Amino acid sequence: MRWDIFCQIVDNYGDAGVCWRLARSLTSLHGQDVRIFCDDLPTLNLLASGVDPEIKSRIDIQPWEASHNNSRHPVEAPDVVIEAFGCDLPERYLAGLLIAPKKPLIINLEYLSAESWILDFHQKASPQAHGIPKYFFFPGFQAHAGGILIDPIPKGLTEQPIPNPLEAIWKRLRPDTKRISVFCYPGAPLLKWLEDLAAMGKDYDIVLTHGQLEQLQLSSGHPTKALTLPDSIQLFPIPFVSQDEYDWLLAQCDFNIVRGEDSFVRAQLAGKPFIWHIYPQVDRAHEIKLAAFLDLYLADASQELKHGVMAAMNWAMPSMWHQSIDAWGTHSKAWHADLLEKQADGGLASRLIGFVA
Ligand code: TRH
Numbered sequence: 001m002r003w004d005i006f007c008q009i010v011d012n013y014g015d016a017g018v019c020w021r022l023a024r025s026l027t028s029l030h031g032q033d034v035r036i037f038c039d040d041l042p043t044l045n046l047l048a049s050g051v052d053p054e055i056k057s058r059i060d061i062q063p064w065e066a067s068h069n070n071s072r073h074p075v076e077a078p079d080v081v082i083e084a085f086g087c088d089l090p091e092r093y094l095a096g097l098l099i100a101p102k103k104p105l106i107i108n109l110e111y112l113s114a115e116s117w118i119l120d121f122h123q124k125a126s127p128q129a130h131g132i133p134k135y136f137f138f139p140g141f142q143a144h145a146g147g148i149l150i151d152p153i154p155k156g157l158t159e160q161p162i163p164n165p166l167e168a169i170w171k172r173l174r175p176d177t178k179r180i181s182v183f184c185y186p187g188a189p190l191l192k193w194l195e196d197l198a199a200m201g202k203d204y205d206i207v208l209t210h211g212q213l214e215q216l217q218l219s220s221g222h223p224t225k226a227l228t229l230p231d232s233i234q235l236f237p238i239p240f241v242s243q244d245e246y247d248w249l250l251a252q253c254d255f256n257i258v259r260g261e262d263s264f265v266r267a268q269l270a271g272k273p274f275i276w277h278i279y280p281q282v283d284r285a286h287e288i289k290l291a292a293f294l295d296l297y298l299a300d301a302s303q304e305l306k307h308g309v310m311a312a313m314n315w316a317m318p319s320m321w322h323q324s325i326d327a328w329g330t331h332s333k334a335w336h337a338d339l340l341e342k343q344a345d346g347g348l349a350s351r352l353i354g355f356v357a
Contacts, residue, residue, distance in 0.1 A: 001356065002033045002078035004067070004104075008087035009040040014279075016044045017243060017262035018149065019084050022109075024051065025151035025349035027058045032353070035078070037090075039064040050163065050242025068092040075100040080356050083108050097132060105356055106134035112148065112261050114293040119144050123355055137355065139348050141296055141339070147348040148265050150340070157251035157270075165245060169236050173205045179253040183209040183246075183263055184277035189315055190257075191219050191227075196317035198230040206233060207249065210240035255325075271336035273328040275312055301331055 003026060007019035019036055026032040038044045041063055048056060067090050077100035083089060086108050089097075097104060108126060110118070118138040122145055126134045139146045162170045173179065184190065190212075197204055208216070213235065217223045229235070241249070246263070250256050250270040258267040259277040267274035276293070278286045294313060298306045308324025309331075345351065 001080060001353075003035070003080045003082065004078045005034060005036045005082040005084060006064075006067070006087055006089060007036055007038040007044065007084045008064070009038070009043055010085075012260060012279075013043060013047060014260040014262050015085060016040065016047050017260075018109075019082075020044060020047050020243060021149045021151060021262065022082070022084075022349060022352075023059045024055055025149060025347075026353070028055045029151055029346065030349060030353055034058075035060040035062055037062050037064050037067040037093075046240060047243040050244040064090065077102055077104045080104055081106045085109065085111060094130065098130060103132050106132055107137050107352070107356070108134060109352075110136060110138045112139040112265070113289055114141050114296045115289060116142075116292070122146055135355075137352060141293075141342070143342060147343055147345075147351045148339070149262075149349065150269065150343050150347040151349065157248055160248060163241065163245040163248055165239055165241050166249065169207075169238055173236065174203060174234065177203045177205050178255070179205045179207060180255045180257065181207045181209065181249055181253040182212050182257045184212070184257050184259050184275075185280065186215050186218075187280065188257075188277050189219075191216055193315065193317060194229055194233055196319050198233045200319055200322060201232065203232045204234075206235050207253065208235055208237045209246070209249075210238065213237040268332075268336060268339060271333050273309075273312075273325060273332050275315070297335060298331075302327070305331060 005019050005023055007015055009015045016038065019038070023034045023036050026034050036044065036059065038061065041061065044061060048061070075096045077097050081089065081097070081104045083106060089106075118140050119142060121136050122138040122140070124136050126136055128134050137146050139148055141148065182190065194206065214223075216227060217225075220227055227235070238249075247266050250258070250263070250266050250272075253270075254272060256267045256270060256272060256274040257277060258264050258274055260279055264276050264278075267276070276290065278290050280286050290313065294310055298309055301309070305324050305327045308321040309328060311321045312318075
């Protein structure tokens, strides 16, 4: 089938991250024909840069405005139009669809949530005045939700060679030292967290993704002064890497701090303990979303593990929950296996194709 994916980047990288991962799943795993119209091509291309050129060449990446140029008569509509995260379609594109002899199906691809209410809305019609059929599609962890994006299949990520941009830094990491990757929003008490970690007396190598060092420095109150942390904690800032390279990094670390939607899923697929710094919303809806996820994630965990993980996810200091880390490691592997089993049908991309079909 032919798919047009519309991706409007509100802020950050998550919108592009999800659209790109979906596009590549549809093409490389399912042989679909995909165009992405995006209002911020530099960001999209940054994420997509490390990918196998053969896969990239099969996805038609276009600027948002290019969707207006449907000059063919009669207008040829794709089979499916994806409005990622409910973005509005450009008016001229929509006008073209209205006069096309064959109408597409429009899908409003929503944000991932573990909340149970999504099951009542998933795949439900969203009738429009223009009459083109439109449906909601909710990604989710539950069996009857829209699934999660599992491409590229995480198997074997740990055995892959060190990506080029990380090679020099990787050689400086200390052998037999635990590695923690950090990708979180401003506002996390990261400096205090690292100081607490240091006070526990073990060595840790901290891989800081693009911009995290500056965030840490700002939070120290001395943006121009070098941070003073004990030698046991070594900081390794890395540049912004491609999505594949970032996936590799998560698979290589012992613990990951992630955020948003896409890195949150990848941390689970890495099978390691992680802190999800969920995107903060003014109405505090994120607290409900985090609680809903933890309900699922910890459903069969012991009381002790539940306490430990819930404390960690709410930014309690590592000394408060480090005694749970071994049990958390075992739990992460089991959650990962269970997640893959639940997505054995191919996850979100397959379910989307199945629904459209
Ligand atoms: O960037 P984010 O904070 O995006 C967020 C979320 O999507 C959130 O739901 C949305 O409401 C908000 O934006 C507007 O976090 P997320 O979702 O993890 O996306 C980051 C993407 O960037 C992900 O695909 C991984 C990728 N990435 C790289 O490719 N290279 C890197 O170096 C890093 C750090 C990330």
